[in-house]
Amino acid sequence: MPDCIIRATAADDRIRAFAASTRDLVEEARARHNTSPVVTAALGRLLTAAAMMGVTLKREDERLTLKIEGDGPVRMLIAQSDIHANVRGYAAEPGVLIGANEKGKLDVAGAVGKGLLRVIRQGSSGEPFTGTTELVSGEIAEDLTYYYASSEQTPSAVALGVLMNRDNTVRAAGGFIIQLMPDADEKLVSALETKLSALPPVTTLLASGMTAEELLREALSGFDVTVNETIPARFRCTCSRESVKRVRLSLGRKELSTLAGKPVEVHCDYCASNYEYSAQEIEELLNSLHEEETV
């Protein structure tokens, strides 16, 4: 089952919902960054959320970024999506190893710690829109639920899950975001609360092999779900030899001249690609910068 994001409505458009199955893209992130199991779970949850939130962007050039900075050993996690659910992301400390929590589960909250969640929407021009909230649990789904309630005044239920195989590759990943629209009445609110509180953990549902659509239909059974769109999702970085050269080597002539005469390797944090530039390429870049300065 290829990765995808489902957009749906329910209860006569008084509920808006998204669901995701993201096994392949989380596994690609794990393999690219060589993340430990707890970091795979943390980054996988964040990538899954970013993919679902990204499809609500309005324009092609916009990016939605989720950034978590905490006092736990992983320090920082970042995930970014575009409108087509192309996601990329990384952890500052991919190799963190900590013991299981008291439930015997991967201790994502322990790896993340206390800190801040930032939700950044940015186009290629104009000021970014940033919403910042404190982490309430560090488990990421609860933190996003709190973000939606406090920063966007949208009551939401967010569930995110990543399951590992014995060899620490990703077995299943996915989740959902269910949101109440302003015209939802008290009766609907309490019916949904009752339904969701009786729902098994999302990891249990994913472990049973449910697709994103099945996950959503299970979570919202009895609420008359209409699936509006299915969007393929994937891990895809926007970097290229040229873009990395422009951005990462545009240090200015002085700094660059210290690199002259030898090849330079530049690393893309988002996708862990390495780009090597020959001494000649560095020389040409230096000359082009020099020309710009003298023009």
Ligand code: ZN
């Ligand atoms: Zn990259």
